[in-house]
Amino acid sequence: MEFFLQVFVSGLLTGLMYSLVAIGFVLIYKASGVFNFAQGSMVLAAALTFVSFHEMGLGFAVSIVLTLVVMVLLGILVERVALRHLVNASLITLFMATVGLASIVEGLAQFVWGGEVHGLDLGIPDDALAIMGSFTVSTFDLFAAGIAAVLVTGLALFFNKTRTGLYLRSIADSPVAALSVGVPMSRMLAVVWATAGIVALVAGMLWGARLGVQFTLSVVALKALPVFVLGGFTSITGAIIGGLLIGAVQNLGEIYIGSIIGWGLQNWIPYAFALLVLLIRPSGLFGEKTVVRV
Amino acid sequence: MIEANEPVTALLAVNNIEVVYDSVILAVKGVSLTVPERGIVALLGANGAGKSSTLKAISRIITTERGEITKGHITFQGQDITNESPFHLVRGGLIQVLEGRFVFPHLTVEENLLVPAYVRKVARSQVRQELERIYAYFPRLKERRTSQAGYTSGGEQQMVAIGRALMARPALILLDEPSMGLAPQIVEEIFEIVQDLNRKEAVSFLVAEQNTAVALRYADFGSILERGRVVMSGNAAELSANEEVKEAYLGMSGKGPMSFRETKRYHLRKRQFAYRLA
Amino acid sequence: MLYREIGQYKTSYAADQQVFSIRQDRLIIAVLLLAAVFLIPFIANDYWLVAILIPSLSLALAALGLNILTGYCGQLSLGTAAFMSIGGFATYNLVMRIPEIPFPISMLLAGVIAGLAGVLVGLPSLRIKGFYLVVSTLAAHFFVQWLFDAVTWFKRNNPQGEIKPPPFKIFDFVFNTPVSQYLLVLGFVIVLTILAKNLMRSTTGRRMMAVRDMEVAANVMGIPIGRTKLLAFAISSFYCGLAGSLYVYCYLQLLDTKTYSLELAFATMFMVVVGGLGTIMGAFIGAAFIFLLPIWMNTTFGKYGIDPSQIQNISKMIFGALVIFLLIVEPNGLARLWMRAKDKLRKWPFPY
């Protein structure tokens, strides 16, 4: 039982790490109806930029600020150069455009900072913190959970309480209508991409501390995808709950199913689980039901 | 409503614009029209005549549909707005209500109304007042203000769309096909409100409409579009009285129902008419 | 201008429904086909056959399959690589385990198996719509990868990680030279393309398009939505399965789950979207574009002595930028661009 609990809790904490990336997806989807596949590459770019600044001898805070500036600029640039011209394009066109974007961001990040592997130490110990006997939790995971909580609260307030938040929700609902009532589309999209860049930096630093800052960071997006879908695309709460669920299911599945039918199934378990949930709730746990009026 | 002896100044002037989609499809072939200060102008015509394209060209929504204005220019309150962004148009007092009632389905009715108010940068203390102003015209919206707009009825959605446009305090509203898919009674109700707004708030309207009879009843002026060209325009009363308009758009002929042959000849005549004009 | 349709009158329904209704089009296609079959084998060298033509033709076939599902029936799928791997592994197992079946039949059977798997993966599409469906196909992708890696039965309990598949053969003729492999792939591609073109013009194809354009309306019209979707999944996966076998048996000569990576699924999706959703030609234009562009950039920049790693980064950026640029200029893909150019030529000298 204690082992089960250990597996379960560590899964929940792992899941929150995916939520951090999934929140980036949610942000952009919520505001522009685009599934931004490039979020993973943005995580990589943010982490790589931060580490490179840091390794140049700049202080921790200075590096964070500089990276923030870079990510915000990147967000604005993305909107200017690409997204602005794709308003009203079909879902799949937009999706593929972001896959193209991922290629650009990956290329750019490696072009500027090189493909070497960097270590990143945030100064938070990532070893076992015994809580009860052999039941352990890592300090780092608790810290990450705290960050996620802060992030979610901040974003929820931003979306529901500010004018910009309302704009963003209106654009997500119907870009043409938003345009027709004069919502400053380009500025809003730039804001949201910049915000996604900031979220990418947070995710990039935490993931970078965990895996090392290297190319594989961009792959984390694939694990965040089922979280995003399970949560229902537009809900930040959904992304958190989805992350917790996926993390737990993945851990339990690997241990209790993996030991029977063969290890290494954590790549498909999250997707299979998300699929199961979708069969019951076709628009995710917290997804808005699409209103179809004919 | 414009009084008969009042001097008419042009609020919006569209000068000979040509609209091309996808750089090969010519949808509007040289349309000119004028909306006078505090006037209601009806843009009439059949499906595909180019009404919506004209409106979208004015409000610049056309750019999202791969269309562009290749010729002509548009002035609003004396300024050239041919290449203005929708954002600046709305702030300048020109707003469009899209065909098919594009509300924000997942926002509440009230949130729908709030979006343009924010565009106009209404102070927080004023917002409530502004909302009440709209609710006064659309009491039904007040009842439903916390429900998701996507779940309201067609008529209510049209009201949300018009009310939302009104929140921007516009000088001119481009109203695209307000009657679409609505019961005749609701259509009348909507047009009543339009007239009311025009009188009380001095808002001008450019209404694209297939329902010619209703539109002409409420409008001051009318233009009839066919295949991307204006084939006839003038005073609403004159248009309603015109025999050809009666025949073609109001389904009335002086001589009772038309035979098939007569209809055919009529269409031929109309085409020649259109060519003469062009 | 030579490209005129003036003077080409249609006097029968058959003429009106021709695949290529303009004489010039027919001529161009005929010349291309003849050149592909009779000229290229003689003038192309190993590099062009092995490294360019065979893989891009196989991938075009996969793109064609995906286009049937996504372009014609509107169901988003990232499972292409999974269906390809099912084709590849099924061929291997059929050939090695039941040697009595002739090789080509095994390959077709493998396609059928992939098609059945497609139906299975497509089942959730009856309930899940739009982007949510990607989860179903991604689940299939990762599951299939794991399955072929973890269950050694599929590799005939081979202790070796990677498998060398036997070469394709018909009776005693072994396809192990680049020219023979090229012609084999080309043959498959031509036959399957003609089939696809006609299928999409048939009732089945039109039903798929109806489902794509508006499911509710199609339903009201009495089109069996579920059956149409599943059929699209089956046909698409059949094509992908065959493409997957050809890719391995005529090109890579290495059977490994790593070959059928998610990147491959994305690449085929790129081919379809950049080439043109819902057009047969788009699959080919897209495949050529997506496959050749990186190679072309690589070789071109390589000439100027730029650091090779930076060449790769630069080409990545250019590739992404070009794709986005194309999607902005023509969201309907290169095929549409081509058609617009043709329209322009036909109307010349008039602008519209």
Place this chain on the structure above:
Amino acid sequence: MKGLSGRKVFGGWKTIGLCVALAVMMLSSAVFADVNLKMPKGKSFTDHNNVNLKRIIYTPLASYRVGPYAAGGTGYYGGEIDLFKWINLKYGGINGVPIVWDECETEWDTPRGVECYERYKNKGPYGATANDPLSVGIAYALQEKTQKDKIPSITPNHGNTASQDGRIFPYQFPLEITPYDEANIMVKYAGQKLGGMDKLKGKKIAVLYHGSAYGRETINFHNAMAKQYGYQIQQIEVAHPGNEQMAIWLNVKRWNPDFVFLRGWGVMVPVAIKTAAKVGYPISKLIGNIWSNSEADVIPAGAAAKGYVCINTQAPGRNWPLIQTLWKDLYEGRLTGGKNEGNMADKDKVGSVYYNLGVVAGIFHVEAMRVAMAKFGNDIPLNGQYKRYGLENLNFTDEKLKEYGVLGMMQNVYTSCKDHTGGHRGKFTQWDGKQFKTITDKWIEADEDQIWGLIHERSEKYAKENGITPRNCNNPKDVLYDLADVKK
């Protein structure tokens, strides 16, 4: 004031223009590929500086310096190129014939590797002299093609394990050690630590392998060894790419094995090290394999990696005479007029694990050609056939190693018609937080008697399935193979 209206829709004639531009691009690529890449054999070769060279040793390198495995490729090909460059600068090449190379980025992706091979295999006066992809997948995919094109495939520490059997795979060279050797040496080291192989009885060993064909290569062999030495074994697959291992490590901790072997690659290794720390499993019980042994594997793991032990086939560090010479001649500019002309963009990585492996691989290239030229004369066509002979007759005695300046860094390698691996030895290194220190003085040798049986089983099965008659290594004609008819 542009806003959304700034959008520009392309006019019709621009569309045609774009179509034409695309077509021109495609066509020009065709023309380009034909003129520049497919330089037929037998013609003289013009290098980047337009110097016309009649005789060169052409070695295309299918390298990778971007993507998930960039760290490995950057170091390996950096070391190799530095060595080639140095030989050219110092001696004008091998026996005066310059080495010329082209790099072709593969991103460790098999189809790209195949394209690169086809692109360069016929370049230069005698064609490519070797295929050196540092990727099992590419090596496998090209196995038959290299055989047919008579271009030897050099795959140090990886490649097809069975191709160690030179009788059946004349053109494949999995030099130094194979995965079987590696697994065997790791078990031997574990036994050594316990104080004797007999002490392994009843102990528990877990193997975490990468979820790929590469990772699965040693499953059967590990099971066989467990049976032989009487220890319990649990082999656990880590899903690719291996960035999430919490569940696995909780399971490992519960089972509490005496050793955990990592057969890792890429991000899997640092995550394994970190997760072990996270669940409180001691690092001292981890042993990394040959592809889990580099700086790129431990640096991302940070402090958790301190004390991590892994196998190595060449000692890392800069304190070996050859590495010192390369550093001084190329990076400090002793041979290059004061300019830094080393290949490594990050100078600190000179002397790293992958760099030194690259230098060793370069030595194999160079020595193979030397052996062939010594045997057949300096005026032979410098092609793959002759290089193959050289690779099959490597004789790295201590004197030879000393001559190269790598005694102590590189192991003795003796290849033959029978044995294309030739080394079968490993040392163990430990990460002290800053660098790898060698902790075993002597090379630990793999149990060849035990391994050969398995190798033969696999290679002979391959021979049977593909209708290959194994060479008879006692027949001089068979030993010469392709060169048997050359009169010299």
